[in-house]
Amino acid sequence: MFGKGLMTGMGITIRHFFGRKATFCYPEEKLTMTEHFRGGHLTIDYKKCIACQLCAIQCPNQAIKLKVVTDANRKRHLESYVHSMGRCLYCDLCIEGCAPHALSWDKNYEISTWHKEDLVHQVITDEDRAYLADVMARAAANPTPPPAPKAPPKPAAKPATPSPETEVKPGE
Amino acid sequence: MPQTETYILNMGPQHPSTHGVLRVNLELDGERILRATPMMGYLHRGIEKLLEARTYVQGVPYTDRLDYVSSMNNNFGYCRAVEELAGIEVPERAEYIRVIMAELNRIASHQVFIGSLANDLGASTGMLYTFRDREEILDLFDLVCGARMTFHYIRVGGVARDLPPEFAEKCRKFLDRVPEFTAEYANLLMGNEIFQRRLKGVSRLTPEQALAHNMTGPNIRATGIPFDIRKVDGYSVYPRFGFEVPVGENGDNWDRFQVRFREITESARIVRQALDGLPEGPVMAKFPKMLKPPQGEVFSRTEGTRGELGFYIVSDGTAKPYRVHIRRPSFINMQALDDMCRGYLIGDSVVAFSAIDPLMGEVDC
Ligand code: SF4
Numbered sequence: 011m012f013g014k015g016l017m018t019g020m021g022i023t024i025r026h027f028f029g030r031k032a033t034f035c036y037p038e039e040k041l042t043m044t045e046h047f048r049g050g051h052l053t054i055d056y057k058k059c060i061a062c063q064l065c066a067i068q069c070p071n072q073a074i075k076l077k078v079v080t081d082a083n084r085k086r087h088l089e090s091y092v093h094s095m096g097r098c099l100y101c102d103l104c105i106e107g108c109a110p111h112a113l114s115w116d117k118n119y120e121i122s123t124w125h126k127e128d129l130v131h132q133v134i135t136d137e138d139r140a141y142l143a144d145v146m147a148r149a150a151a152n153p154t155p156p157p158a159p160k161a162p163p164k165p166a167a168k169p170a171t172p173s174p175e176t177e178v179k180p181g182e
Numbered sequence: 183m184p185q186t187e188t189y190i191l192n193m194g195p196q197h198p199s200t201h202g203v204l205r206v207n208l209e210l211d212g213e214r215i216l217r218a219t220p221m222m223g224y225l226h227r228g229i230e231k232l233l234e235a236r237t238y239v240q241g242v243p244y245t246d247r248l249d250y251v252s253s254m255n256n257n258f259g260y261c262r263a264v265e266e267l268a269g270i271e272v273p274e275r276a277e278y279i280r281v282i283m284a285e286l287n288r289i290a291s292h293q294v295f296i297g298s299l300a301n302d303l304g305a306s307t308g309m310l311y312t313f314r315d316r317e318e319i320l321d322l323f324d325l326v327c328g329a330r331m332t333f334h335y336i337r338v339g340g341v342a343r344d345l346p347p348e349f350a351e352k353c354r355k356f357l358d359r360v361p362e363f364t365a366e367y368a369n370l371l372m373g374n375e376i377f378q379r380r381l382k383g384v385s386r387l388t389p390e391q392a393l394a395h396n397m398t399g400p401n402i403r404a405t406g407i408p409f410d411i412r413k414v415d416g417y418s419v420y421p422r423f424g425f426e427v428p429v430g431e432n433g434d435n436w437d438r439f440q441v442r443f444r445e446i447t448e449s450a451r452i453v454r455q456a457l458d459g460l461p462e463g464p465v466m467a468k469f470p471k472m473l474k475p476p477q478g479e480v481f482s483r484t485e486g487t488r489g490e491l492g493f494y495i496v497s498d499g500t501a502k503p504y505r506v507h508i509r510r511p512s513f514i515n516m517q518a519l520d521d522m523c524r525g526y527l528i529g530d531s532v533v534a535f536s537a538i539d540p541l542m543g544e545v546d547c
């Protein structure tokens with residue numbers, strides 16, 4: 011019968027009209043993101059970071075720009091850490107590359123901005139900067155002496171060739 | 183004596199039914215199409231070149247952006263090519279997980295096809311139903327990899343991380359719903375007389391024509407040639423699973439729709455078998471972090487959702503590929519657009535285009 015298909019289709023529509031809703035009111039209700047959700051701003055646990063720069067080397071699109079300072083104890087710290095969200099692929103390679111697990115996403119999915127410039131995100135907070143200033147001052151007050159040049163070379167302690175696991179060159 | 187002339191009509195690049203930015207140059211005689219020339223390149227991002235400027239591992243997220251509706255299949259194809267080049271053995275559990283992901287993504291992609299075909303025919307409700315069910319697959323992907331598109335889950339050497347414990351149960355729940363929602367699509371669309379008349383007997387291609395155009399995937403299977411690389415090559419762990427390759431008879435739009443519609447059920451069968459047989463073990467092979475495959479070249483093909491997805495990679499022994507070429511099925515299938523449109527009405531060109539199911543990200547690469 012002509013029109014039978016249409017009636018079956020309408021039947022389904024009517025059933026769903028009285029059925030359970032598949033949508034929800036977005037701005038009022040919000041979803042919680044899953045455990046591994048990739049998105050939002052990069053956040054850094056400043057005290058865990060060892061300033062190894064592996065995250066920036068891992069990034070396929072050079073979305074991470076960081077500056078490293080060395081204190082008087084020859085320990086490295088991050089001075090600035092800029093995440094260009096406009097360049098980011100949200101691929102997670104930076105986070106997986108961070109050995110001390112200092113990086114994470116803040117799982118905020120409302121990150122659209124009005125201006126392109128706002129996509130450049132400063133990851134280091136003022137608190138981290140105060141902490142850095144504090145560490146630098148303390149190190150300057152109590153500096154480690156420069157390594158004695160007369161120290162004998164330790165041939166046994168050093169492996170002859172670096173293992174391929176650790177051989178990562180910047181820019182590759 | 184009045185004279186008639188043919189005229190040229192540009193459909194697209196901004197056209198609601200060109201699924202992206204395709205421009206088709208139509209030569210018309212009244213309402214009849216004399217010639218249809220697809221004009222491409224509006225979405226060209228130079229992905230092949232981007233891959234050549236990055237290491238093998240860093241290249242994987244870029245393949246997500248080729249066919250963004252079935253990213254898992256693209257990841258799969260690229261990673262298989264790199265593994266073949268570098269001689270990496272993938273753990274068995276990782277192979278099973280890869281097959282589960284690729285087949286779930288095939289279902290999601292075919293749902294987009296059905297929805298957008300319905301939408302192009304004027305039945306915009308059809309789109310809502312398929313997208314509602316696709317959400318469930320995207321939720322599963324979100325659970326395993328943290329993204330709803332551009333997954334970057336299948337990696338060189340395995341997969342990014344193991345499945346979360348609740349995945350199997352949720353996935354089974356989804357698979358149980360497959361017969362329910364396919365029946366719903368069938369009742370909603372396939373019984374509809376308008377839908378049938380717009381598709382049956384329209385844009386017919388003979389098997390010879392399809393072969394001459396080098397079509398692959400559901401498009402060639404609709405003409406009756408059972409060419410499916412999962413069966414032909416039997417790559418990965420596919421030979422361990424029982425599944426049919428649906429084929430059509432007439433090579434018209436109706437068969438193209440039917441083939442994809444039936445593939446949803448077959449893919450669900452594969453996922454269920456893979457879940458049942460999922461072995462324990464590691465999910466990532468061991469290989470040096472800075473992967474440097476030996477000099478040489480490789481061409482590796484997999485069955486993407488749209489056809490034969492091939493990656494040709496040349497290595498010069500350094501950390502970055504010397505040359506990458508991607509055989510994108512959508513791009514090659516698009517050649518048949520002219521044959522599919524010739525002699526039909528303008529309205530049918532939209533359907534023909536939709537039935538090839540190209541994704542412009544993949545066509546322009
Ligand atoms: S990889 Fe981790 S520890 Fe190293 S610089 Fe980046 S955030 Fe810091």
Ligand code: SF4
Binds near residue numbers: 093101103105
């Ligand atoms: S997610 Fe990927 S693209 Fe974004 S900053 Fe990290 S490594 Fe770079």
